[in-house]
Amino acid sequence: MLRIRRVEEEIERRYNQDQMKTPIHLVIGQEATAVGCCAALRESDLLYCSHRTHGVYLAKGGDLRAMLCEMHCRVNGCAGSRGGSMHLIDKRVGMAGTSAIVGGAVPIAVGAALAAAMKAEGRVVAVFLGDATVEEGVTSESLNFAALKRLPVIFFCENNFYSVQSPLSTRQPARVIHEWAATYGIAAVAVDGVNVLAVQSATADAVERARTGGGPTFIEAPVYRFRAHGGAGDDSHTGYRDVAEREAWEQVCPIRLFDEYLQDTGILNASAVEAMEQGIAAEIDDAFAFALASPDPTEEDLYRHVYAPDPTR
Amino acid sequence: MLRIRRVEEEIERRYNQDQMKTPIHLVIGQEATAVGCCAALRESDLLYCSHRTHGVYLAKGGDLRAMLCEMHCRVNGCAGSRGGSMHLIDKRVGMAGTSAIVGGAVPIAVGAALAAAMKAEGRVVAVFLGDATVEEGVTSESLNFAALKRLPVIFFCENNFYSVQSPLSTRQPARVIHEWAATYGIAAVAVDGVNVLAVQSATADAVERARTGGGPTFIEAPVYRFRAHGGAGDDSHTGYRDVAEREAWEQVCPIRLFDEYLQDTGILNASAVEAMEQGIAAEIDDAFAFALASPDPTEEDLYRHVYAPDPTR
Amino acid sequence: MPWDEGLVNSLVYDRPDPREGRVISYVQAINEALALALEHEPDVFVLGQGVDDPSAMFGTTKGLQTRFGPARVFDTPLSEEGMMGVSTGAAMNGMRPVFMHNRPDFVLLAFNQLVTHAAKFHFMDNGETTVPMVVWAAIGRGWGSGAQHSQAIQGMLLGVPGLKIVMPSTPYDAKGLLLSAILDDNPVCVFEHRWLMRKDGVVPEGIYRVPIGKGICRREGRDITIVGASHAIELGLQAAKLLADEGIDAEVIDLRTVKPMDEEIVLASLRKTGRIVAVDTAWKKGGVCAEIGCLAAEKGYASLKAPVARVGLPDIPTPAGYTLEQFYYPGADQIAEAARRLVRPDHVI
Amino acid sequence: MPWDEGLVNSLVYDRPDPREGRVISYVQAINEALALALEHEPDVFVLGQGVDDPSAMFGTTKGLQTRFGPARVFDTPLSEEGMMGVSTGAAMNGMRPVFMHNRPDFVLLAFNQLVTHAAKFHFMDNGETTVPMVVWAAIGRGWGSGAQHSQAIQGMLLGVPGLKIVMPSTPYDAKGLLLSAILDDNPVCVFEHRWLMRKDGVVPEGIYRVPIGKGICRREGRDITIVGASHAIELGLQAAKLLADEGIDAEVIDLRTVKPMDEEIVLASLRKTGRIVAVDTAWKKGGVCAEIGCLAAEKGYASLKAPVARVGLPDIPTPAGYTLEQFYYPGADQIAEAARRLVRPDHVI
Numbered sequence A, B: 001m002l003r004i005r006r007v008e009e010e011i012e013r014r015y016n017q018d019q020m021k022t023p024i025h026l027v028i029g030q031e032a033t034a035v036g037c038c039a040a041l042r043e044s045d046l047l048y049c050s051h052r053t054h055g056v057y058l059a060k061g062g063d064l065r066a067m068l069c070e071m072h073c074r075v076n077g078c079a080g081s082r083g084g085s086m087h088l089i090d091k092r093v094g095m096a097g098t099s100a101i102v103g104g105a106v107p108i109a110v111g112a113a114l115a116a117a118m119k120a121e122g123r124v125v126a127v128f129l130g131d132a133t134v135e136e137g138v139t140s141e142s143l144n145f146a147a148l149k150r151l152p153v154i155f156f157c158e159n160n161f162y163s164v165q166s167p168l169s170t171r172q173p174a175r176v177i178h179e180w181a182a183t184y185g186i187a188a189v190a191v192d193g194v195n196v197l198a199v200q201s202a203t204a205d206a207v208e209r210a211r212t213g214g215g216p217t218f219i220e221a222p223v224y225r226f227r228a229h230g231g232a233g234d235d236s237h238t239g240y241r242d243v244a245e246r247e248a249w250e251q252v253c254p255i256r257l258f259d260e261y262l263q264d265t266g267i268l269n270a271s272a273v274e275a276m277e278q279g280i281a282a283e284i285d286d287a288f289a290f291a292l293a294s295p296d297p298t299e300e301d302l303y304r305h306v307y308a309p310d311p312t313r
Numbered sequence C, D: 001m002p003w004d005e006g007l008v009n010s011l012v013y014d015r016p017d018p019r020e021g022r023v024i025s026y027v028q029a030i031n032e033a034l035a036l037a038l039e040h041e042p043d044v045f046v047l048g049q050g051v052d053d054p055s056a057m058f059g060t061t062k063g064l065q066t067r068f069g070p071a072r073v074f075d076t077p078l079s080e081e082g083m084m085g086v087s088t089g090a091a092m093n094g095m096r097p098v099f100m101h102n103r104p105d106f107v108l109l110a111f112n113q114l115v116t117h118a119a120k121f122h123f124m125d126n127g128e129t130t131v132p133m134v135v136w137a138a139i140g141r142g143w144g145s146g147a148q149h150s151q152a153i154q155g156m157l158l159g160v161p162g163l164k165i166v167m168p169s170t171p172y173d174a175k176g177l178l179l180s181a182i183l184d185d186n187p188v189c190v191f192e193h194r195w196l197m198r199k200d201g202v203v204p205e206g207i208y209r210v211p212i213g214k215g216i217c218r219r220e221g222r223d224i225t226i227v228g229a230s231h232a233i234e235l236g237l238q239a240a241k242l243l244a245d246e247g248i249d250a251e252v253i254d255l256r257t258v259k260p261m262d263e264e265i266v267l268a269s270l271r272k273t274g275r276i277v278a279v280d281t282a283w284k285k286g287g288v289c290a291e292i293g294c295l296a297a298e299k300g301y302a303s304l305k306a307p308v309a310r311v312g313l314p315d316i317p318t319p320a321g322y323t324l325e326q327f328y329y330p331g332a333d334q335i336a337e338a339a340r341r342l343v344r345p346d347h348v349i
């Protein structure tokens, strides 16, 4: 979590220097969901998500250098500068795909789970979706099919109460999202999204269920993004949400909570944290330097991979 | 109900003469839903539906001659031979629109309800949908928006357990459809779909709710179609459903049940029924004769109404 | 028999010569391609509404579930967008789904997944992902189903990078192109035509592939080129016969695939004839006709001896009624008339 | 300021002459059209994701909710297909919805409602229903959002009977065409372009309408016709300037509406110049470029002195990265080069 936070803070700090010509959607404040979930997955399990990619990419084990190269539009970016920040992938570690279309990744993840089931790979697929993603009809269709076929998929819903600058109340009637999911005959639970251990444990239950043929799980985790929907900095001052609301959530920062827990229980001490911070800082420096020194794509790169070649040739 | 049954029986009897060059989707066995629902609506209330149009069209007060003209591809058909059997409309009586696309009419009905609310017309909108229609994501989206805005719309779900020849079990996990609808914060009820009075009363409750600003209602009514999904005759022999299943449902034929009730309670007697039958038969004869004597469209008709004219000209 | 089935059965096609090989119907050819793919490629699976029901997707999927089991041949919920996404996700993870639709209209519900996901992932993923999937649908004509059940959508998809679009016109091609589509590592739309389904043809047994992206000359001619695909080619060949009686020698080019389009075969024919009629089963505005016509003027200008002509649907939604349909759909006559006007500009009807 | 906003702000446009009238920006022109429609037409309402949020759909909806209330200007759930259906249903029942989208890509989720419902009901209902609605979306360019957020979809919709498609290129047109679209009794797609939004122009106050279906000559010229709409016309005018320096006199025809297309203005220009370059903000295969090119060869053949040329996007998904975008998007140079080749075929670069 700390690593994700520090990486994003550095991205944010540098963003207005205009060297990362890519949209960004920071997860600052929402690190526990990504980390808790991925902690319960194996490397061979697959993860899909939407536009808000940074957290899950790193939590799933994605390569930081490749990520920053992508964000700097370099040819050695994790998607060759063709995907951008909304499309961070690292197949090696099961960071399997993302879609910039809200809801787009949801049925795709179900399809990946279908493939895993057909191939009997014992693989579990998780997909991150936001509260607004629930409004897309395709999410219903995906839940229905996953439940019907009892597929090994985990729908991880980060409910941060907003879609861009639109509050839940302008988009959904008052109701409980995971109770809706439960009517598809899916195991559905709520979990405290700022408590990384709770997230890890809820996900582990879901993974166990999926791996043993028990079918899909829907996990709803209330969280809060401390920054604007997109771009650097907070935008609460524009008036769509209360600054006080954000400040209240900042009191339950997932990283501070976990830090306190670890230090209280003696698992970690201040100097260990300091060492961590130094390690992370060094890694971040290296990765930015690497990205900035990396080559731009050329015109020839543009023409590559429009079609996959004929496998028989 | 009797009139709908007799009209469809005559359509069925004549269908293979190939004078009605239009697909048909009979409602034989499902008359109580259309009739019970429409009995609770005013003429100025609107009704939308999908491909299975005959029952609601007639129950809402649609013109039989215009219907049969449409089915015979005549220019004076209710849609000028441009809509066909899946697109029976009669705006005069609030038979407002249908879609041959499953789920297509659902958000349109919600939009009609939005218009009614905006214009404060005190109008209620009902939309018929099948069990399979629930699987289309747009149905979820429609429920969500209708609930959010508390629109005066009634989702009337005829659950006949099949989509064409596909049973529910290959399409949905085991669950209760109206319980799913309830999680949108919508009043949701089940009603015996072969009991016309029960349907009428459930709809009346929903109409009352809608008209008094109480928002949408979802009504689920189990029913059974005695005939094939499309075309004339039954197709149970092809093996996708049990003949015994159909026969069991035929025991609860909505028309016979209501007939028995009316005669038992002395509201109707045999000779009154006989008079009804005669009146209906005469009307049907007249309407078929009218349709067969009606003119075909001409080539000029084809070019009409591609665009609505500029209203300022 | 329902009237629309009867109509399809009553269509008259050239009888193939059984001495040239085994004769089967178009529907059987598709069925055979699916069965062979399922048999030889463990990653292939077939899904779609009613693929396992008694009517078996016009008969094309008949017997497949019994033979290959419900895990590999299965019915789906009524969730076109969702199932397109499921197919895409499965294709991205080692499977080869064949997702079948009764009507192209239903594919419109899934354009977001098809156009913005399936077609783009290989590029967006820098080549790391392939999306080997087939989206199959049957274009209707003369079935009275009207505007919402009779659309042909190849024109809408022609501009979508990353997609391939296949439109067979013979039983031989229906099998060979479908096999190529299934074995291709890209998303391929296969658009069939309802009116070709009872056509018989000589079809070899076993696996063979008709290459995607290559057209074929169906009839050589000197005076004019008729070019298109699918049922429009059937009509084009009928038109060529009519024209032959009048001394006009038409060449008929079957594109087989409209994307990627075999530009060279069109231009080569145009060099020979100097005149071109673009034909399509869809609307003539935009789409395949426009692309062919533009191609002729762009890369074949030097050969053009007359205006290009196009024969497709007028800019009108499909009417439901039988009589209106007769005015709506062009037939061989309209193609012949278009050709006549180009070859004999002074000709008056 | 984020880099992409900065990019849009840094674009340089001709400065309008304030002596010719009131100068406002393109975004303000749209905002004014919406406000006037809401003020004068009680049936108009505006909906879309975030139309009431601080960024206000690129500023186009700024202040509208405050002024006209949340019943007439409102945010929607993330349900593009559903809300397209809701708009259609409201339009069929006396309202005039204006449904706004940040990106055309999101309209793809709603093709079933737009193409198979909104565009067809007037015809299917034998004229008894009208569907007066506007579907508005802004085409992106150079915002690093890649293949899934940068599509231009006018070409996909060109063949759809019953639809109209409007693509303004100036602040004056943005207002006048949007008002025409709102007052039209048919579903009208209005596709804006992100890169035009900071352009200033002379825009009259009050309601006026720019007619749908009529193009306009933006620059007279003798040697070649450049024809298209929206931002492609901006580039076309820049190209015409480059060409003028070389003694090539280009005529620039702004279609304003790509459907219905003003064929006569294209053909009249072609009769004068004999040469044509079709330009579009979308892919050049299929779509608007192909339709224009085909039209020239079909109805303008007698005037054609050279091949037709088209300048649009290559058959490749949109890349996300800035460097790749530079190779991907054509600019004025490419249009000028295409024109040069036609006017001076012996010219070598």
Ligand SMILES: Cc1ncc(C[n+]2csc(CCOP(=O)(O)OP(=O)(O)O)c2C)c(N)n1
Binding pocket: A051, A052, A100, A101, A102, A103, A129, A130, A131, A132, A133, A134, A160, A162, A163, A164, A229, D049, D078, D080, D102, D106, D109
């Ligand atoms: C289909 C679609 N509609 C709209 C958008 C624009 N958009 C991008 S992110 C976003 C917010 C999604 O909210 P949510 O799912 O709650 O995720 P969050 O951003 O809160 O993490 C929206 C509306 C989109 N990308 N795709």
Ligand SMILES: Cc1ncc(C[n+]2csc(CCOP(=O)(O)OP(=O)(O)O)c2C)c(N)n1
Binding pocket: B051, B052, B100, B101, B102, B103, B129, B130, B131, B132, B133, B134, B160, B162, B163, B164, B229, C049, C078, C080, C102, C106, C109
């Ligand atoms: C989007 C779409 N998919 C598929 C079809 C083909 N189709 C026509 S009716 C039908 C069955 C619908 O079942 P249901 O909603 O339960 O209604 P029922 O026919 O049982 O009354 C299907 C699949 C269609 N018309 N539209």
Ligand SMILES: [Mg+2]
Binding pocket: A130, A131, A132, A158, A159, A160, A161, A162, A163, A164
């Ligand atoms: Mg959210």
Ligand SMILES: [Mg+2]
Binding pocket: B130, B131, B132, B158, B159, B160, B161, B162, B163, B164
């Ligand atoms: Mg049903």
